[in-house]
Amino acid sequence: EDQVTQSPEALRLQEGESSSLNCSYTVSGLRGLFWYRQDPGKGPEFLFTLYSAGEEKEKERLKATLTKKESFLHITAPKPEDSATYLCAEAIGSQGNLIFGKGTKLSVKP
């Protein structure tokens, strides 16, 4: 069964305290691994797409990496405005839809 598992479910950091979020995905037939940020009551905001193991992408304090079984979202020196739910999703085969994990709710305290 296609499945995306994110951990931890929730993460509380102090401002400046770096950490990583994990996403385990279905290995067979992966066509893309996506990271989104979602603020409460709003639509997900696209962050990164990764296509192959070893690929890395960066944007400000965020860096996404992909291995053969997992993806990581590294957050360096986070600020309170980075507080949000971070969603990981996979695209499999020719289905069209994305399969989402339940997300990691990040809270960064000043």
Next chain:
Amino acid sequence: EAGVTQSPTHLIKTRGQQATLRCSPISGHTSVYWYQQALGLGLQFLLWYDEGEERNRGNFPPRFSGRQFPNYSSELNVNALELEDSALYLCASSKDRAQETQYFGPGTRLLVL
């Protein structure tokens, strides 16, 4: 460049009624996707339209239906509303059906009383 737009932002209906939600994709995007995000649950795939055709649907009953218009905008219809249909309905678009990145709209919050 304008993003994905959805209307209305909020919708309140009573059980048994019908709801119609609308979505306009990013200019140049031909694929439109609908997702449901119920409280405490992840995003669940509903429907995928491309070039006016339904290409795939998720594990939802037939009372969830929709269509895509020639200008690529889309409509989601939910018939015989049930209380558990209360959720945030999200529309996303992509350039084509080659698994391009999906960009999401702000969503329509549907409340069924």
